[in-house]
Amino acid sequence: MLTSQRKKSILDALKRDGQVLAKPLSEAFGVSEDTIRRDLRELAAQGKLQRVHGGALPSSPAVANLAGRRAIGTDAKAAIGRAAAQMIAPGQIVFVDGGTTAIQLARHLPAGLRATIVTHSPNVAVELAEHEELEVIVIGGRLFRHSMVTVGAAAIEALGHIRADLYFMGVTGVHAEAGLSTGDLEEAYVKRALVARAAETIVLASSEKLNAASAYMIAGIDAASTIIVEKSTPDAAIAPFEPFGVTIVRA
Template sequence: MFVKFASINRDTMLKEERFQIILNQLGHEQKVYLGHLSTLLNVSEDTVRRDIKELADQGLLKSVRGGAVPHSPGPHHFRDRMKYDNEQKQIIATKTLPFLKDGQVVIFDGGTSALLIAQMLPKDLKLTVITNSFPIASILEEHEHVDVLFAGGRLLKDSFVTIGNDCIQFFKKFRADICLLGICSIHADLGVTGPDFEESEVKRTMIESSKEVIALATTEKLGTAEAYYVCPTERLSTIITDKEPESSAFDIYRKLGISMA
């Protein structure tokens, strides 16, 4: 149900007022449409389109065909992400451990949830881990029963991962059992997306090289979108969140054949 606001005369409404109404509506509905906003704000769709573009340029939402969806919340730099939602990520990491079995080949991407999983791996678990994450490779160097294959390439300093063609070609050599995919944004219609083009290219190759893809996502990242496409949502095998998997909020993903955990 759309949130209702008092009608405001188009001649007296300030642009900043329109911006706030658009953001409030987006916060309640998780998606806004040009036609509805045009009626709600009593302005033309062209005006709404310009407002959405300006809000998108400020990084406050993601413009999509016919409207807008939220950006993923939270910081993008690795050091800042390490301190953000740590309790929720601990829950996700704990839920993920039962999916890992002796003898598996597992791709770990460079997300902070994947890093927590690496820290929590049982000392007797025997895995082959393929990663482009410097922090994860460093942690697993001390794990006696985990073989680590590290992807070279150019360092993406914001994320402490390697990117580029050498990295992509490295991941193409494998057929992993599982890919543990740290998620920036998932949207049922728009797919999995990320804020960096080259890192999104690497994630796409990780997915293509894996039988099963387990998405690691705090619930606030669901229903959001970023600029760079990674894969369709239905390519995910499982989404592991910090909430109870039975929640009706996840029905939209179950309808796509995705397991929730």
């Protein structure tokens, strides 16, 4: 079998099974585990999978830059953002993450809502500028242009002084084994700090993020109380999260 054919078969198995392991693949193809590991390294370098110990998981397309992510699942993200906005009650203090789905949340907040929104996303803050009843707190730090959010020690220090009722988390991967993940280490640290300072974490997860993984783990699935998915999400796609006691909301 040619290398290109073997790689295609690996990707087909990954799509079918949700994960692949190096040893069974080496036995199936009659090649060494080193050969399979090389295949996995090369496929990972092309962004086609996420390597883990012993094998690989699907890679999330949501690690693309902000401009690229705006074109992915726009209707679904609007529906998820609308459902998330309806969960905010008057008087609450709410963390809102960065990203394209979080922007949809901001756009769907009721005009007269009186609450406090804390965000490390300049784009989310701008979306809320016309909401005169909202108190908007912008967390400073180094601007991470890929996601248009602030990261670093200054951001984490500022978050340490706030206790929030809700945290609406954006992720690039939601996987039963790999947990909640993102494509940047510093961004993962900030998200972890947000989880620690919120009474409840709600994950915004359009379909391309489900059962996919990125390089940097934020927390396990059980850190989320709720995951909001699009209405058409197949039952099989959310079944792996049920043992964690997470509430699934279809938007």
